[in-house]
Amino acid sequence: MKKVSDSLKINVEVMDQEDVIVVRQEIRQLMRGLGFSLMDQTRVVTAVSELARNIIVHAGQGRVEAYQVIxxxxxxxxxxxxxxxxxxxxxxxALEPGFSTANSMGIGLGGAKNLCNEFDIESALxxxxxVTITEWLK
Amino acid sequence: MNNVTILKIGETIIVPIQIDLHDAAAKSLQEDILKRIEKYGSKGLIIDVSAVEIIDSFLGRVLVETSKMAKLMGADTVIAGMRKEVVLTLLHLGLAMGDLKTALNIEEGLVLLSRQQGRNNEKSIR
Structure with missing residues (x-):
């Protein structure tokens, strides 16, 4: 997999719930532009929503980037x-179905994994x- | 505070969600809906999600919860107009929405509710 140069399309600092909405909308727009079907957009943007929420709930703030890959x-x-x-x-x-922490809904991470082609997570205490997710255009 | 209109028609309230709700807005809408049910003594609630592009685990859970709470207050809930992409995504996500009553659109929702209320009345007569 190769990152397409100069194609960093989205780079959003996520600090509150409003930013999660912004991230969702921008990634949907990027996917639409690349020719993804409405079904694929909905599936992946739902994963994006779960993962961006995880940032707010567990870390308070973070960053979401998205780019085209070939x-x-x-x-x-x-x-x-x-x-x-x-x-x-x-x-x-944490990826097991039904895993839940006190203040989350319990299907975020594992659910998000089921919603996209590739899912990779690195975490250090x-x-x-x-978390990196990738979706290929079929 | 949220910007979702809540309409009252007879004993039913209809909530067409037309905007992208973040988590706090979804919770606040839930509260507003329950307040209205209490205020009007509504027997039915239709939440129209035909304009909702994403139902993730949070919003899904809020919808299920709202329906359960409304039931405890004496109102039956129908979720109307869920898009097929959203339905398929919820299945992938593994979110159990089993108890929710659904309808293709608001009109079908009203039919479903009136049938349900007919049954409820029958029960209370017996």
Whole structure:
């Protein structure tokens, strides 16, 4: 997978719930521009909503970036969610269906993973979390 | 505070959600809806989500909760006009919306509610 140069389309600092809406709208617009179907847009933007909310709930603030990617014969979109929050103690467990923390809804992370083609998470306790999702244009 | 209109028609209130709701706005709408049910003694609630592009776990949960709370206050809820993309996404997400009554549009929702209220009346007569 190759990041397309000069194609960083979205770079939003997420500090409150209003920003989550902004991120959703901008990523939807980017996907529409790339030719993704309404179904794909809805699915991926729902994942984006879950992941951007996680930033607010668990870290208070963070950043969402999105850009176009290419891989041999296909193009896609990658979205990166980074925060400098407390990190996740047990990532595998956090991805299990039904996993829930006190103040979240319990399907955020695992649910988001089910909603996109590729899902990657790195997390370090005390340092933060970085989630990358990628969706390919079919 | 939110900007969603709540309409009262007879014993039913209709809530057409026309904007992208963030979490606090969704909760505040829930509160407004329950206040109206209390104020008017409504027997039915239709939440029209045909303009809603995204229902994520939070909004989904708020809708389910609102329906349960409305029921406890004596009003039946119908979620009207859910887009097919939203329906499929909710299935992928694994969000159980099982208890929610749904209808294709507001008109069908009203039909469903009047049938439901007919049944409720029958029960109370017996």
């Amino acid at each position: 891989d041999q014969h296909r193009i896609g979109i990658s979205c990166i969610f980074t925060d400098e929050g407390p990190g996740i103690h047990d990532v595998q467990k 005390g340092k933060g979390t970085k």
